[in-house]
Amino acid sequence: MRTAAIVFLALVGLMALLPVNFERQFRDSPNAGPSRQFPLGTDDLGRDRFSRLIYGTRVSLLLATAAAILSCLAAAALGGIAGLAGGVADKIILGAADLFLSLPWLFLLLMARAFLPLNVSPMLSVTITFLLLGALGWAAPAKVLRAGLRKLRGSDFILQARAAGCSPARLLWRHLMPNVMPILWAQLWITIPAYVLAESTLGMLGLGVMEPLPSWGNLLRELEGGGMADHPWLLAPVLLLAAVIGSFQLVFEREDYSA
């Protein structure tokens, strides 16, 4: 299974790099069904859905993954400090995390968009959006990580390591890191699709990927009007998203440390 997942991800990666013309409008063929010329049909403006899916994969995989990594790195740093140091640092970080979770981030993003210059390229606009998502999304994974570390800190094997004179650096590197990595990976796999979907929502508010750039998010918006029974090829972005996330999970197998 793992090999199959690696091969699949490699194929998706290669596919995402294919040179495609995702913006050309075939205005005589809007909403066309699959054909040899358009394997997944065309969208409302007659653009080839397959080309848009390929380019959208490049945009979403790259940027949603980058944003998720940013969130998880910030969560690792802050959650790690809170979980290990405890005391005042723990209280401050927990307070900040609660504040971030309670903030109406949608309005924050709207405000941020209002302050951005209008005349920016679609790629720069979407990069900024994902950066903002990444910067704002650290709180939930940080709390999960902190809880995991607090539990680990009081566990028998850590106490034994300490009693054996293990240095703090070795304790962190040899004993704590391997045990919190599965938590971090899990947070990453949760966050990537969440950001892809968040981008889709933001698109409706003018913060997502701007025309003519495609993304998984704005391809998913095509499902809003229903009609999947008659047009099952509209489900291609959903299937690809699910397959990619599933494959990532298979490639980076989680260790069961609960026992």
Place this chain on the structure above:
Amino acid sequence: MNLLLVLALCGELRFALHDEPKTTDPLMMADESAEAIGYLTEGVLLRINRLTQRPEPELAASWRISKDSTKITFELRPGVKFPDGSPLTSETVVATFRRLLDPALHSPIADTFKTEKGTVKVTTQGPLTVLAEFPAPTAGMESMFDQIAIGSGLGPFLVAERRPGVSIVLKRNPSYWKRGLPLADAIRIDIEQNRDLELLRFRRGELQLIDKLTPDLYERLVKEAPGTAVDAGPTLDSEFLWFNQAKRAPIAETAKEWFRSTAFRRAVSQAIQRADLCRVVYRGHATPAAGPIAPSNKLWFKEDSAPERFDPATAAKLLETDGFRFQNGVLRDRGGNRVEFSLVTNAGSKTRERMAAMIQEDLSKLGVKINIVTLDFPSLIERMTRSLNYEACLLGLMNVDPDPSELMNILLSSASNHPWNPSQKTPETTWEAEIDRLMLAQAATADYSARKKSFDRVQEILREQAPVVYLLHPNALSAVSKQLTGVKPTPFFPHTFWDAPHISIAKSGGGG
């Protein structure tokens, strides 16, 4: 036989509004939902017939306009009674206008009756005679009274039950002055924001009317329930784009120079394929626009005007004559700057997003780069009216009144809603000065041919100067159940229930 006929004709009419009405005060109604309720429950002195586009007597049995177009005298219909039994008199009308024009009320409808020269005075001239005096000659003044609800409860229906966010039930007004009407016993109006659900409920027979359908839902209905979808032709609404020409706008001077160039604006207008916008975005249910007036506006449309012809070659030549040059797929101005600007529109409108993407592709063939930005509506309005921090904007205008005076707040250079350069102290261009003069002239006379001549020239100037690139007029798309009779869909709001008193419901038959 008669009993059977009555049984067949009575019943409950059911349709949905997309939003909760923001007010129940008839003098404060400004949103579409509130206006719809007001239309069904309130009485007006006269009503514009949506089919003939002419005013017809309602609470006023007749009216006469003075020769100098400054006064209108209404003779009220005798015997009209409110639900509590009290009679309609001229005092009621005067009291309504006193309240409407009270600055403390802040009525959005009152602006129509206030000008720089003063406010309309409404006085009683007898028990059933009302005089309205305008501070200056005003053309088409009678149509202004179509919106003013006199008192409360003089319409064909009364509000019987209101469940906020869920539904509003209207029942037949027993004291309605048109004897034997309305034909329906009641109207149930559900609040249904989701248009897909609204269509589904129509198909199930739970709703009998959909006043406004989007083109994709219309197409779906045509396939699923033939004979229930109605295309009533182009509305008075228009979709257009314009460039920010305001001197004080905080945008690059180079961009302002392009936008102030008539050749640039005309070239953009010629490079846009309006027919494609209508066919692809509106699925054929829109009409390419020649100007602000839709062809359905029979009285004021300039007969010989046609939409700007799609001609990218002429557009390129026009740009060349103005110092622009096309190099390696990029258009550059005299100073060598790449022609690139942002086009803002409101977020959440699929049709405008699609139109923007098509315009982006059309103009890319001229070497113009457009960055599309969708903004939430408050941010967009703030940029358009206050900060003026935008370059080009794609929006639409909903027009209710076919009279050109309705466009005064858009076309006068001093108007705050003058899109391309609002609130000018004096007109900054000679052609804007000419538009101002012509608009004021047409408003100062009741002579239709003189008004038409002035307004035709305004339409010509708008075509020549292209300060606004008019794109299309969307068609009025609606759904009418086969259970209903007496529904006469028109391109004017409300499209399907404007003659609600004459709509009747058969007891059997599916919604679709």
